[in-house]
Amino acid sequence: MKNFLLLLYGITLLSFSSCGEEKNNSSDPLQVSKIEGKQLSVKKSLTEDEEIKSFIDPYKNRIKGEMNMxxxxxxxxxxxxxxxxxxxxxxxxxxxxxxxxxxIFKTRTGNTIDGVLLNHGGIRSKINRGDITTQTAYNIMPFENEAVVVALKGRQVLKMFEYLSRSKRAHPISGMQLILNFKNQIKTARVQGKKIDPSKTYYIVTNDYLMEGGDNMKFFSQRESETFIDYKLRNIFIDYFKKYDTIQPVRDERFIKE
Structure with missing residues (x-):
């Protein structure tokens, strides 16, 4: 293996040296005259390189053990x-x-979070009955999105509820309640159990993708400020699973249609 790498290195040096000499002996720019290739099919009969395998295996086994925890x-x-x-x-x-x-947000700012809005499309996998592992958290949230607290005036929060009423999707929310009538019109819109004050500032947690208008959530563009708390959503879910040895989430009345 090492001899092969040394040989390859030597050939590469000779190639660059030849190119340099040819360029010095001619005023014309170098041009590619021909490109040749050969397809190397991958077959089951190919054997592993034991030196590479022995180098990779400890890391592979360590990662596998952590993901299956x-x-x-x-x-x-x-x-x-x-x-x-x-x-x-x-x-x-x-x-x-x-x-x-x-x-974390309260320690850093002295304020408390009023609500949470995530997106239905961001849930990338189901959670199967049985053991929940670290891999489970990666399955439901394979992206590197992080939590960010966005400050919105009440009038923008109302636009957020209008977006939810039109979306016809189960976007995850917390700390808030939205009830629609049979015409999909907003009947009840509350944050922390109270009616929305258009002039009040509310602190809504979302992710960086949605804050920048992902899933057409344009109301976040009219934010007063944003606070990154250096916490990836996936890590939040991992910490949540570690805290609760059994989870029993249910559907409730936070977002319904009468």
């Missing part, structure tokens, strides 16, 4: 298709963000 348990399979307006898995994710982001 059991953190929690659920007695039911949780899927984002389980409800039209709110789902057990979405409620769990939004509540986890509220629970773990709020203490």
């Amino acid at each position: 059991v953190l929690s348990y659920t007695g039911e399979t949780l899927s984002k298709s389980d409800g039209e307006y709110n789902t057990a898995i979405g409620n769990m994710m939004a509540d986890a963000v509220m629970e773990f982001a709020n203490p």
